[in-house]
Amino acid sequence: GEDVEQSLFLSVREGDSSVINCTYTDSSSTYLYWYKQEPGAGLQLLTYIFSNMDMKQDQRLTVLLNKKDKHLSLRIADTQTGDSAIYFCAEEAGANNLFFGTGTRLTVIP
Amino acid sequence: GAVVSQHPSRVICKSGTSVKIECRSLDFQATTMFWYRQFPKKSLMLMATSNEGSKATYEQGVEKDKFLINHASLTLSTLTVTSAHPEDSSFYICSARDRFSSYEQYFGPGTRLTVT
Numbered sequence A: 001g002e003d004v005e006q007s008l009f010l011s012v013r014e015g016d017s018s019v020i021n022c023t024y025t026d027s028s029s030t031y032l033y034w035y036k037q038e039p040g041a042g043l044q045l046l047t048y049i050f051s052n053m054d055m056k057q058d059q060r061l062t063v064l065l066n067k068k069d070k071h072l073s074l075r076i077a078d079t080q081t082g083d084s085a086i087y088f089c090a091e092e093a094g095a096n097n098l099f100f101g102t103g104t105r106l107t108v109i110p
Numbered sequence B: 001g002a003v004v005s006q007h008p009s010r011v012i013c014k015s016g017t018s019v020k021i022e023c024r025s026l027d028f029q030a031t032t033m034f035w036y037r038q039f040p041k042k043s044l045m046l047m048a049t050s051n052e053g054s055k056a057t058y059e060q061g062v063e064k065d066k067f068l069i070n071h072a073s074l075t076l077s078t079l080t081v082t083s084a085h086p087e088d089s090s091f092y093i094c095s096a097r098d099r100f101s102s103y104e105q106y107f108g109p110g111t112r113l114t115v116t
Helices: none
Strands: A009-013 A018-023 A031-037 A043-050 A055-058 A061-066 A071-076 A085-092 A098-100 A104-109 B004-007 B010-013 B019-025 B030-038 B044-051 B067-073 B076-081 B090-098 B105-107 B111-115
Touching (some): A018 A104, A031 A061, A043 A055, A043 A061, A043 B105, A071 A085, B004 B090, B019 B090, B030 B076, B076 B090
Parallel strands (some): A009 A104, B010 B111
Antiparallel strands (some): A018 A071, A031 A043, A031 A085, A085 A098, A085 A104, B067 B076
């Protein structure tokens, strides 16, 4: 099946930029997503990118998509302590199904 | 924004009993709802896709007789874990797709199931 991979942990200092990376396998994905999960909570959609785009910016969030390498990244500018959470990338691979990566736990150090 | 609720948020049950988890779309109609299971320090695994008025489609390896899914209306899907065992303890998350949206799934807050 589809395989979506992320590194498990990332620590950054408050005010720095965070970059969370993700690789996926299904080249036919139409949408790719970034979700945020805070402790004990469900997932919150942060942003998404359509597969024919290279970049999307939304306030402090920048998504970069390298379709050739099947690589997706999420950059959070001026990272704040409230950004500490688990971030999941997900690809939509047919039949409206989402396949999630393992999640990256972002820790922001004050 | 679109809101999906789950009930209960936490449930503890004894081995051998059944427990039902509800997923509701509060302000939109969802022809399709999804059930995920999240293991500690692991990703979400799609269990099944439920379409209103029809049988759910289960992912490979998910026992349909153990995880009963009903999607009786455009705003409600239920997951019943039958004859629960401790290994069924997990965090179950549902999501719902707005019937008029082409891409976004709205996630519920999840249900923590503990089987003793």
